[in-house]
Amino acid sequence: MKIRSKRQRIRWIILMSTMLLFPALLNYLSPYVIIMGASEGVVNGSMLLFGGLFLSALALGRGWCAWVCPAAGIGEMCAIAQPKTVGRKPRWIKWGVWVIWLGVITAFVLAAGGYQRVDPLFLTEEFVSVTHPQQYIIYYSVLISIVVLSLTVGKRGFCHTVCWMAPFMILGRKLSNVLRSPALRLWADSQVCTDCEVCTRNCPMSLDVHTMVKLENMEHMDCILCGHCVDGCTKNVIRYTFAKPQQ
Ligand code: SF4
Ligand code: SF4
Ligand code: SF4
Structure with missing residues (x-):
């Protein structure tokens, strides 16, 4: 995949920049912190972001995935080494992951008696996500899973098989199509x-x-x-x- 056009060079620069910010942004994209928030009745930063992605998809589709997401740059770099095409079947795995994950969030929030407050900095009081050694372990685990899936499944393998954010945007886009907006x-x-x-x-x-x-x-x-x-x-x-x- 050669980068020839100015637009693609700009996109690449943006993705490399957000990739470098990944350690700071991790909690705001986290499927785990949203569960912890639900268990305490807190609407956290990642929940707000996922809601924002759904709404943004009404007008911009999955533009986030191409132009902003910190994981996208990692996936596209891996695609240089592993340009294998991903078939249809692996793409459905993420829906199974997503439904189970939503079920867990719902169970926790019901047990907590519903949402009671909004705290975008829940578990991220220092604004930056990765500040302690144990958080580096989580960060590198996420990083390794993106790299391994991209190098084994194929181009953007993590996006196709695991990503919990993609379904929000896909559903937002579907709604936009149904409304013909x-x-x-x-x-x-x-x-x-x-x-x-x-x-x-x-x-x-x-x-x-x-x-x-x-x-x-x-x-x-x-x-x-x-x-x-x-x-x-x-x-x-x-x-x-x-x-x-x-x-
Ligand atoms: S196959 Fe694709 S790249 Fe080639 S002319 Fe048609 S649209 Fe353009
Ligand atoms: S599918 Fe998920 S990981 Fe991939 S670019 Fe989109 S939001 Fe990021
Ligand atoms: S993801 Fe969409 S915009 Fe990007 S190359 Fe494929 S069809 Fe074109």
């Missing part, structure tokens, strides 16, 4: 496509972009709107648009 989308004109399949080879989410173009249906729950297909197509077949769904 304007949002950031891809648009394709199949008439000028030369079937070179560069877009499919370049897609960091292992999507069959060429077929999507042929069907003129660029909507896919795993599209993160990274723009690689837009920037890599020499025929300008695909472009960004802010509009209602194409179909």
